[in-house]
Amino acid sequence: MSNRVVEGRMVTADRLAELIEGERPMESEAIEDADRECPDCGGNVLQVGYMPSVTEFVTGYKCQDCAWSDDDRD
Template identity: 60%
Template sequence: MTDNRVVQGRMVTPGKLARIVEGDEILEADGIESADRTCPECGGDVLTVGYMPDVTAYRRGYKCQDCDWATVDDGQ
């Protein structure tokens, strides 16, 4: 796990990456990891971050390092 990574030319923390993916505030975020997959839109590298958007949920977000593509897996 890594604390900070570059996403679209900007250094982001796990919390900032989770907010980008979620589109809203989050409570807590785990470290950023490489997702070992490529972006379906541009072919760039994808990062993943686990986070809690509220006290009853845990999600894993995925975000391309090079373009705006992002998605969320809420485990359902």
């Protein structure tokens, strides 16, 4: 897992998932660039796959520069 800078702080994949989800995930994958711009500030967006529970896998998205985040839930 690689660490990345988000809102001026170095974060791990677990911490990035926690920022998106609001609580610590059971497991998370490596952080990747999301190939999209933030709709709020136009900044770079990162993505991370994580398991908030044993029966669910979510891909979360978080801007590196502002508080915007989203996930792929319907």
